[in-house]
Amino acid sequence: MKKRAMVFILIMLVIASLSTQTALASEERKMQDEVIYMIMVDRFNNGDTSNDRDANINDPLAYHGGDFKGITEKLDYIKEMGFTAIWLTPIFENMDKGYHGYWIKDFYQTNEYFGSMEEFKTLVKEAHKRDIKVILDFVVNHVGPNHDWLNDPVKRDWFHENKPISNWNDPVEVETGWLYDLPDLDQENPEVSNYLVDAAKWWIQETNIDGYRLDTVKHVPKEFWTDFSAEVKSVKEPFFLIGEVWHDNPNVIVSYQDTGIDGFMDFSQNGSLRTAFEKSNESLGWLFSNNVRNNKLFERPDLLGQFIDNHDMQRFTNLATLNNQDPITQLKLGLTYMYTAPGIPIIYYGTEIALDGGNDPDNRRMMDFNADDNFIKYIKKLGAVRQQQLSLTRGDMELLVDDTGLAIYKRSHADETVIVAINNTSESQSVVLEEEIESGMDLQGLIGGGVVKSGKNGYAIHLDSGQSEIYELVDRDNDNRLSLGVLIGIIIVLLVLFNRLVRSKRNK
Structure with a gap:
């Protein structure tokens, strides 16, 4: 007994x-609790060689073989890293050599190089089984080069006049010009607008996806986006829309927030992230001033997509390497900030192995699943901490220390407090926090472990060069969490x- x-x-x-x-x-x-893994479908994982056709892995402008089955096979890998959503580059049938997906030929067909509709539905179902959301890249600004519609007399009025954008400060030119010589759709034509909205709704109804990343938002009239947002959200609620308004001026991005688009890619912060972490001893101050600015400008700053690189820019690994830095060290620092600061972290595939790559198309190399996984272990820790600490996704942010590469800040939510310390300097750093944190508590390390106890003068935090740590403030006398x-x-x-x-x- x-x-x-x-x-x-x-x-x-x-x-x-x-x-x-x-x-x-x-x-x-x-939605602000999510961590998004961005995948260029063709460059991720080849799960079915039967659809490769003329794929050539040695040609950076050709298909490489990635497909729906390949992504489905790696969902556990994605889940284990702590990602809760995947963003896929466009999956629709493309014009010749449209491996990237942005040269759409048919809005109602899958790209035959990627697999069938049934295979994509299987991908969505398997992702949902793992509590992973699926976000599709959706393009309404243009179609692929030499599209058949250009020669269709019925669709003669579907396109703007073939003119390049010469004045990027003229919103009319930006919305009507042909971007990269791609046929520019006229969304003010009701036939075009209805076609695009119907296609977007159809994919939600058919596949049960969870959101769209909206391409080239600033090249399409705001009135269209208002109608588009309302229509797609009428099919499924909640349905997440995150827009790409590629502009360094946040005021331009803000001008689209009343269209119903939930969040936006934060390009201004992207530039600051790359500058701050591509080499050591750089000021991190702009990261925090940008956050203050975002809180003033945006209704939902917590839904801004934060990214250190993507498929349209030189990989961060390449930047760090060119600056004679260890890219993994610099990525650890940069991602630690992204995972603990306001916004939704968006990680480009291959970042977890510090995949190298210059400008497009070199930044779109095939993923290597045989690479060293030591950095992956760090990303797993970051993902776990972010999911466990609500203060990191919903809390206030207060900068405590900012000293040319050394930053310490506090995130607070309800009775939870987290302290983040980042040392992007070439030397070890020691800081004593006094009045900034309640005394008589412990700082429990969540990444490297260890405890910083409250002393007579406060909390003495020590960081080696290139080291960061996330601490939870805990009551040393009443910590009910078992180790x-x-x-x-x-x-x-x-x-x-x-x-x-x-x-x-x-x-x-």
Whole structure:
């Protein structure tokens, strides 16, 4: 009887421990809680060689073989890294050599190089089984070069006059000019508008996707986006829309926030991220001033997409390497900031292995799944911490220390406080925090481990060069969270006692 009681007590202890560790999971998941993994479909993973056709992995402008099956095979890999959503470059049928997906030929067909509609539906279902959202890249500004519609007399009025954009400060030219010589659709034509909206709604109805990343938003009239947003959200709610308004001036991006688009790619912060972390001893101040600015300008700054690189720019690894820096060290620092600052982190495929690459198309190399996975382990830690700490996705942000490459800041939500320390300098740094944090507590390291205890003068934080840490402020006298070691010990004792109990019953 005593053994049974002991087993029962241990079980209750385990349940209590697990309940505290998973308490955050019981909160309603919101879009700002997501971490997005961006995938260029053709360059990720070849799961079906039968659809490769004329693919040539040695030609950077040709198809390389990535497909829907390849992504489906790697969903567990994506999930284990802590990603909660995937953004896929356009999957629709493309004109010749449109490996990237942005030269659309048919808005209602999948790209035959990527696989069938059924294979894509399987990808969505398998992603949802793993609680991973699927966001599709949707292009309404243009179609592929030499599209058949150009020679269709019925669709003669579907396009703007063939003119390049010469004055980028003229909104009319920006909306009507042919971007990169691609046939520019006239969304003010009701036939064009209805066609694009119907196609967007059809994909939601057919495949149950969770959102669209909207390409080239500033090249399309705001009135269209207002109608588009309302229509697609009438099909599925919630449905997330994140827009690409490629402009360094945030005021230009802000001008689109009343269209119903939920969030936007933060290009201004992207430039600051790259400048701050591409080499050591650079000021991090702009990152925080940009955050203050975003809070003033945007209704939902927490829905801004934060990224350090993407498929249209030189990879960050390449930038760091050219600056004679260790790219993994610099990426760790940059991603630590992205995962702990306001906004939705968007990580370009291959970043987890520090994939190299210059400008387009070199920045779109085939993913290598045989690369060293040490950096992946760090990303897993970041993902786990971000999911466990609501203050990192919903909390206030306060800058505590900013000293040319050294930054310490606080994120607070309800009764939870997290301190983030980043040392992007060429030397070790020590800082004592006094009035900034409540005394008599402990700072529990969530990445490297270890504890910083409150002393007479405050909390003494030490960081080696190129090191960062995320600390949770905990009550040293009333910390109800069992350590992993204690939890494992309890489980082992429980199993031993249970086995003995079973054996004693058999012997009777």
